[in-house]
Amino acid sequence: MLTPPPLALYVHLPWCERKCPYCDFNSYAIGVDQPFEAYVRRLLEDLELERAAAAGRELQSIFIGGGTPSLCPAALIAALLDGVRERLALAADAEITLEANPGSAEAARFAAYRAAGVSRLSIGIQSFDDASLRALGRVHDARAAHAAIAAARAAGFEQLNLDLMHGLPGQTPAQAMADLDAALAHAPGHLSWYQLTLEPNTVFHRCPPRLPVEDALAEIQDEGERRLAGAGYARYEVSAWARPGQRCRHNLNYWHFGDYLGVGAGAHGKLTVGDPPRVLRTRRTRSPRDYLAGSAAENRFEDAVDPGQLALEFLMNALRLPDGATVTEFEQRTGRAFATIEPRVARLRARGLLREDPARLATTATGYRYLDSVLGEFA
Numbered sequence: 394m395l396t397p398p399p400l401a402l403y404v405h406l407p408w409c410e411r412k413c414p415y416c417d418f419n420s421y422a423i424g425v426d427q428p429f430e431a432y433v434r435r436l437l438e439d440l441e442l443e444r445a446a447a448a449g450r451e452l453q454s455i456f457i458g459g460g461t462p463s464l465c466p467a468a469l470i471a472a473l474l475d476g477v478r479e480r481l482a483l484a485a486d487a488e489i490t491l492e493a494n495p496g497s498a499e500a501a502r503f504a505a506y507r508a509a510g511v512s513r514l515s516i517g518i519q520s521f522d523d524a525s526l527r528a529l530g531r532v533h534d535a536r537a538a539h540a541a542i543a544a545a546r547a548a549g550f551e552q553l554n555l556d557l558m559h560g561l562p563g564q565t566p567a568q569a570m571a572d573l574d575a576a577l578a579h580a581p582g583h584l585s586w587y588q589l590t591l592e593p594n595t596v597f598h599r600c601p602p603r604l605p606v607e608d609a610l611a612e613i614q615d616e617g618e619r620r621l622a623g624a625g626y627a628r629y630e631v632s633a634w635a636r637p638g639q640r641c642r643h644n645l646n647y648w649h650f651g652d653y654l655g656v657g658a659g660a661h662g663k664l665t666v667g668d669p670p671r672v673l674r675t676r677r678t679r680s681p682r683d684y685l686a687g688s689a690a691e692n693r694f695e696d697a698v699d700p701g702q703l704a705l706e707f708l709m710n711a712l713r714l715p716d717g718a719t720v721t722e723f724e725q726r727t728g729r730a731f732a733t734i735e736p737r738v739a740r741l742r743a744r745g746l747l748r749e750d751p752a753r754l755a756t757t758a759t760g761y762r763y764l765d766s767v768l769g770e771f772a
Contacts, residue, residue, distance in 0.1 A: 397450065397652065397665045397670070398646075398649070398651040398652050398725075398726055399453045399649075399651045400447060400450045400452055400453060400651070400653065401453055401643050401646045401647075401652070401653040401654070402440075402452050402454070402455045402477065402653065402654045402655075403455075403643075403653055403654070403655045403656070403657075403660055403662070404436060404455065404456070404462075404657050404660070405419065405459060405460065405655070405656070405657030405658060405660040405677075406432070406458070406459045406460045406461070406462040406464075406657060407419055407420050407421055407460040407658045407659065407681050408420070408421055408422075408427070408459065408461065408464055408681070409421070409422060409460055409464070410464065410494075410496075410532050411532050412530075413529060413530045413531065414530045414595060414596035414597045415529060415589060415591070415596075415597045416592075416595060417595050418459070418460070419460075419658060419659035419679050420460045420461075421460075421681060427464075428685060429465045429466060429469050430469060431685055432681070432685060433465075433469045433472055433473050435684065435685055436656050436657055437476040437480070438688075439656040439677070439689045439692070439693070440476070440477065440481070440654070440656050441480065441689065442690065443654045443656070443664075446654075446664050447481050447482075450482070451482045451484040451487075452477070452481055452482065452483050452484060453484050453487060453488070453643075453646065453651075454487055454488040454642050455477065455483075455487065455488075455489045455490070455643070456490045456643040456644075457470070457490065457491045457492065457511075458490075459492055460492075461493070461494050462491050462492050463491065463492070463493035463494060463499035463502060463506075464498075464499065467506050467508075467509055470491065470505075470506055470509050470511065471505075471509035474489065474510045487512075488512055488513055488641070488642045488643055489510055490512075490513040490515055490554075490641070490643055491506055491513075491514060491515070492515045492516075492517065493506075493516050493517070493541070494517045494532070494541075495516060495517075495518065495533040495537040495540070495541035496532065496537055496541070497537070497540075500540060500541045500544035501544075503545050503548035503550070504548040504549070506548070507548045512550075512552055513550070513552035513553070513554065513641070514545050514550045514552070515553075515554040515555075515556065515585075516541055516553070516554070516555055518538045518541075518542075518555050518556055518576065519531060519557060519558045520535075520538075520557070520558060520561060520572050521538055521539070521575040521576070522568060522571070525561045525564060525572070528561060528562045528563065529558070529589075530596075542555070542581070551582070552582055552583070552639065553581045554583040554641065555576050555581045555583075555584055555585070556585045557572060557573065557576050557584060557585065558587060558589045559573070559587070559588055559589070559614075560588040560604055560605050560613065561589055561604075561605075562602035563602075563603060563605075564613075565605070565609070566609055566612045566616065569613040570613070570617065573586065573617050573620060573621070574620070577620065577621075582636050582638075583634070583635045583636070583639045583640070584621065584626060584633075584634045585632055585633055586621070586634060587632035588610065588614070589604065621634050628715060629714060629716070630644065630713050630714055630715075631713050645714075647710060648710045648711060648714050649710070649711065649714075649718060649722065649726070650707045650710050650711065650722075650726040650727070651663075651726075652665050654675075655675060656677065657677060658677060658679060658680065658684040659676075659678070659679040659684075660676070660677045661676050661677075662674070662675035663675070670728065671698075672697070672698040672703060673695050673696065673698070674696050674697075674698060675693060675694065675695045676693075676694050676695075676696075677692050678691075700728070700729070703727040703729060704727055704729055704733065704734050704771055705768070705771045705772060707723055707726055707727050708768060708771055709768055711754060712754070712755070712756055712768065713764070714755075716753075716755055717753055717754045717755025717756065718753070718754055719752055719753055720751070720752055720753065720754060721752075723754060737770045737771060738754065741760070741767060741770055745757055745759055746759060746760035746763065746767050747767070
């Protein structure tokens with residue numbers, strides 16, 4: 394029997410000041426009309442549909458992502474969080490994250506977001522180099538990036554994440570390290586440091602910029618990992634680095650195959666429901682216009698996960714973590730006995746790709762580097 398895992402909430406605000414050429418998220422350039430008030434009302438109507446599934450379970454975290462949620466007035470973020478608390482139980486120490494971009498208008502709201510109950514801020518810096526920011530189509534410059542971090546500190550955010558890319562158009566290893574050093578100089582508790590990739594359905598995919606060659610990318614990765622470790626950051630996911638006590642609990646819930654409600658245009662969720670229990674995937678209408686026009690019930694769709702796919706889905710998340718997950722956790726979250734995958738695990742251990750630990754499912758250093766090959770054994 395499946396044991397219901399921890400529960401989180403993801404809230405999607407889909408608007409940005411401008412769509413970046415590398416972005417494949419469900420986001421849209423905001424127009425003259427800014428329907429945030431109507432959108433927050435719809436989010437709370439949307440959440441009503443999840444009350445039964447969440448009954449008796451506390452939210453351990455809330456993540457407000459996008460898009461650029463920091464475009465939303467702070468009073469509406471406060472109304473949103475108050476509405477969540479009215480409908481669902483919230484753990485006393487719940488982590489509440491809001492994504493933000495640098496910019497004077499957004500930074501001016503940071504203190505109000507903190508007062509509304511946001512406990513963790515994630516700022517999309519991407520680079521501290523003006524030429525790189527222009528190449529990425531960002532609307533801020535390096536000065537605004539530094540100012541936003543200072544504003545977050547002044548607003549009292551002790552939990553602060555910086556998003557930083559590497560492998561940018563025309564970027565040399567030295568320039569990538571200069572970006573990383575600039576981020577480390579601010580001593581954030583958490584860094585999301587990841588390589589730019591050309592995703593389908595983006596401007597960069599249709600018109601690819603010239604990116605660093607493989608040797609340069611490997612040099613950036615190796616040197617960057619050395620500097621991060623030397624500055625006291627531990628890697629706990631493929632692109633996530635944190636100081637002690639600063640890991641993102643919301644994202645850890647995803648990677649440990651936890652449950653999460655998803656509300657907002659294009660949002661996805663995962664729920665363990667019923668008796669006997671089933672794992673459901675939920676999704677919402679992608680278009681913000683259609684999301685606002687239709688009823689909350691019309692915008693919600695769900696699909697049951699094939700029990701035969703649960704092992705793969707669990708491992709696709711858990712093996713992103715260097716420490717993986719326990720065998721007990723695998724059995725509790727999937728409802729499957731470890732014996733059903735043990736022969737494949739044994740083959741991977743024999744090849745040196747999974748650790749020789751009978752109580753844990755985790756890759757070796759080599760397996761972590763070739764994670765796609767490891768997961769291919771369970772497809």
